[in-house]
Amino acid sequence: MTPNTTPRAAKTTPTSHVAPADPTAPPSAQVPLPAPYAPVGRIPVTEVFPVIEDGRWPAKAVPDEVFPIRATVFREGHDRFGATAVLVRPDGSDGPSARMYEVGIGLDRYEARLAADAPGDWGIRVEGWSDPYGTWAHDAGVKVPAGVDVALMLEEGARVMERAAAVPGRDAADTEVLRAAATALRDESASPADRLAAGLAGEVMAVLDRLPLRDHVSPSATYPLQVDRRRALAGSWYEIFPRSLGAHRDEQGNWHSGTLQTAAQRLDRIAAMGFDVLYLTPVSPIGTTNRKGRNNTLNARPDDPGSPYGIGSPDGGHDAINPELGTFEDFDALVMRARELGMEVALDLALQCSPDHPWVTEHPEWFTVLADGSIAYAENPPKKYQDIYPLNFDNDPEGIYQAILQVVRTWISHGVTIFRVDNPHTKPLPFWQRLIRQVRADNPEVLFLAEAFTRPAMMRTLAKIGFHQSYTYFAWRNTKQELTEYLVELSQETAHILRPTFWPTTHDILTPFMTNGKVPAFKLRAVLAATMSPSWGIYSGYELAESVPRPGFEEQIDNEKYEFKQRDFGAARVNGIEDLLTRLNAARRAHPALQQLRDVWFHATSDESLIAYSKRVDAAHSATGKDDVVLTIVNLDPYGAREGEVYLNLEQLGLPGWVDGSRPVLRVTDELTGDTYEWSGQNYVRLDPFAGRVAHVFSVEPL
Template identity: 50%
Template sequence: MSGRIPIEDVTPSVACGRYPAKAVVGELVPVTARSYREGHAAMGCQVAWRGPDGASRPVVRMRPGPHFDDRWHGTIRPDAVGEWSFTVQAFEDPYLTWRDAVGKKIDAGQGPAELANDLAEGADLLDRAADGVPVRERDRVRAAAAALRDGDRPLPERVSPALDLADLLWAHPVRTLLTSAPTQPIWVDRSRALFSAWYEFFPRSEGAVLATDGRAARSGTFRTAAERLPGVAAMGFDVLYLPPIHPIGRINRKGRNNTLVAGPDDVGSPWAIGAAEGGHDAIHPDLGTLDDFRAFVAAAGQVGLEVAMDLALQAAPDHPWVTAHPEWFTSRADGSIAYAENPPKKYQDIYPVNFDDDPEGIRAEVLRVVRHWVDQGVRIFRVDNPHTKPFDFWHWLIWEVKRYDPEVLFLAEAFTRPAVMHGLGKIGFTQSYTYFAWRTSTAELREYCTELVAAADYMRPNFWPNTPDILPEHLQHCGPPMFKIRAVLASLLSPSWGIYAGYELFEHVARPGAEEYLDNEKFELRPRDWAAAEAEGRSLAPFLARLNAVRRDNPALHWLRNLVFHEIDNPALLCWSKRDEQTGNTVLVVCSVDPGQVQWGNTVLEMPALGFDWHERFTVHDELTGARYDWGQRNVVRLDPFVCPAHVFTVHPQDGFTVHRQDGRPGDETGATAGDRTDNPAGPEGQGWTS
């Protein structure tokens, strides 16, 4: 810090400025600092900031907090991808000091003679101020200075023009004792870094043909997988994530359900990367060619999908790296190469990379691989188990890639200790998987989401109800209503969310004693008849499409920092809202976490968070059922999980329409619920479900 006025606790600041904070284009980024000075003279704070082009942006005046804690608050809104910077500056504000003192003296009855020095000093101050205001306002400031010097005017007429400059000189203050805190970096990504809807499928399963014994007869290809793209896009997803698409090792290949011995028709795990056909820069020949992949990426783009690729830094025993660079792997006492283990689990088909013996060689190779796929049109990478590789490597790789193409995004797949997950966010990962799959009670969800919002400067969550590795017990046993519940929670609590294919078909049969799918698609082909499921009403696709449409159409749901929880007296119900301050768009959600019982609750809403005063009433429109109701701070809700487990309201000023009570009679306290409607965008519940 340079200057006289203390400036402390500047945010956003990640690891004391060692790493850049995160934002996306168009995001309102809160900037805060604690600043104070000696004595009673007025002071101010401001944010001076620069864009990636190095050009200064208009200075933002900060406002003091409401609790006399010397905390100052401002907001900046970056408008381009790249590295931004800002600094908080504190200064003495002589106009505010003068205005406060003169006002108090006049209120105390002092006249022109007693105020002679104050009036002269004020005039001199306004002469200085005139040079710092817009040209169109300079005559007004100079006229106020002349009035202060005009002894022929009554005192009120001399002083009033100067006092009326408060708003102008707040925006364009006279600043002395200017002090600057250290500059802080902010990396600004494109909007998809924060707001995205992901869908994962295995391209080899799309269009695959099975033999009578269920084993692979013919793999799907990029061309057959492209036929599924319109269906994914119709559900409103915008990122299509593909597990590894590279050649799969034959040595120690795993069989169906992770068995140690593979049959001749077993396809193996895509994460066992590398074989005679090539490694991380190659395409599995069953899927097609590099030209086929580029065509697939283009076809996805035509329906509004961006392809995300898996980056798994590990190798099958027959990966070309193993022969060419044995120093990139760990040798055991008997001379063999160590395979991956997470005791008691063993992954005999995978060799972890050892980053210690030739770190420069590994860095160069991985950077080459990533750039290769960026050149093929890939701008999003889902990184497998990044917490098992050196943090300094990831920090180096991510920023090298962003220098190559600043629009590339990285999702960290790391289900590990909280500090490690937060650390990955700090060093540069764009998004992170989370513990959402295991947060089931309203108390757990509220606590966890509050933690994530507090980390919004560097960690962006992506909520997944399921993955190929994760089939939580509540999805195994609680029926279709739970699939709806978890989709509502994931898609509307977090600006980014995703599902693994089969979720919309209520797939829920687990391998005994495990939270993972029986007949896991990681080890076998799993073609699905999507069209038949939708035609027969056995698909959640219409409901997912509606959720994603609500997300797309409501800017409030595009952000993380604006999440506010509201009180409700039933622990089986969770109530939250999001408001977009730029547009005024507000979404209010009440969701049940009970898939088996009707639940009632009474809300006590934080009205200012919705844009209203405490006494006001407003209209809510249920985006899932089409119903409209009159609400206020206190409301009664009823949710039937077998019809619709959530209200998803858009909030509007009161429009005077007729209110309906839960029994259907006119009233003035509560609206009906989704349970009172017969239309159901998800189709009949319970179909397609077997225990």
């Protein structure tokens, strides 16, 4: 969406900021020109937020997601002024709007909170305006009590009321309030003090707060806002390797792959835990040249299935199904079964090729050929991937783009609605920007998740240019300070750019915290991920607390990337993790507060291993029609019980700041156990992971 701008002066404006120069002169000899003329508004509006690089890319939101709009607004002199935030609908009409209020006292920084009501390409505009009522109220409030210009000030007030009553769109009841105030201001039988009080009445102020009288309205530019469907913000992911669901050994000890059919037969357990996104690792044919064996060895045994990321064989490439898994008919049936169970299907999009991929022979120019004539395989030191060739996007970029676009369209036609993109930061950003833009134009329901654990600048820019969701550093944030600082960053500083997904582990990541902390670590990290981020996920086997690392690496030994995994999920019911996951996802579905990112508040605790935070959604955006508040307290120590005091900020929990916090003022109900307590502003907690309690997830109600 191209941002609208204030019309420029009717003079020719150079398209370049550098004057034409003698072509033989060096660049340093070119003379800079002033920036194009852009008039400031009568009531200046500057520094609008959320805006990404002056509207170069759209800010992000989803329907009913309340987000802040801020701007710096000021004026000359002493007259009063105001500001209004406006959302512009995709058809160009004005949508929801709200008066803005000062949040940086003395800094002229104003804020309002709004929410779009449907997906599409929206806009954000801020309007500064002169406030005749505010100016009169201030002046009259000083002069009339002092006996200065009394009659004049009261008549001025009556005229302001009459003007305000005539503002288009004002309802009949509010119009009558203003007309009555005008009459009272002119009532010479009343005292000046009473007449003034009628003009300054709270009822009058409330009417003009809802729809103010505005002079000299000065709009900012309209900045782009991309509103995606709600799954772009909130969802619970479960990752599977389809070949492992149903994999088994025969009597001779030989492995037989699971199939798409056997995977579909095992989706009920996943759905019963409340997951709503089923994420499949690649299901395309796997090459045999340089196929990796178990634990990433170079010598694959006959029954080693190879890495599904080594895509391509004589059976086809990225747009084909591995024959060992089945057919497209089987894939379609799995997608249908997932939908019947309330899950949509996400598929890994891994843009690399096995040496046996058809593209290697059909388009050798798409790869990097070394001096010895060999094709360069992928590396991420110290890791080496001899079984895959990375594409070289500098060689025939248009041919590569069209081929990959066709791959994406193929999977969309078979029901894939989300692509988890493997290592997008190793491909050119213009490629992703173009691809996602085209897919969004054709299929706006399709989402892209960036699996990029890399530098912040790259991660944020991938989000800016189109990725709907992003992996994060959550797996490596373990202490109270680390978690607090990171969530403040994600919720307050970058929520309009980057939507996080929290994964405690992945098939590639097993941190020392998880390795050493065992079952308690898996439990507490699940609670943190599910309650801190509106989008979170686990990798199959999480329920079993699989935590043995491959020596020297932060990943599991006997990694499923290189072999079949036959799991007995009955153990998950013994260790309690499966039940915990089910209760967490149930809480997420029941509470809109857990499905949003932007409103989170941390509460003090007396023990640094206890972290407490709350999330809140106001009544207007809650399915229950009342404020929805969830307070989570987690023991960050997987090795033992922790106890201490939790000091609640009652105002952030929906209670007025003056409420006496020394007596019970809240009823809290634990979503994990059903236990109910009456709490005050200071409360004792004890969380013992070896007694089965790593956290409280409280729904909160005032008493």
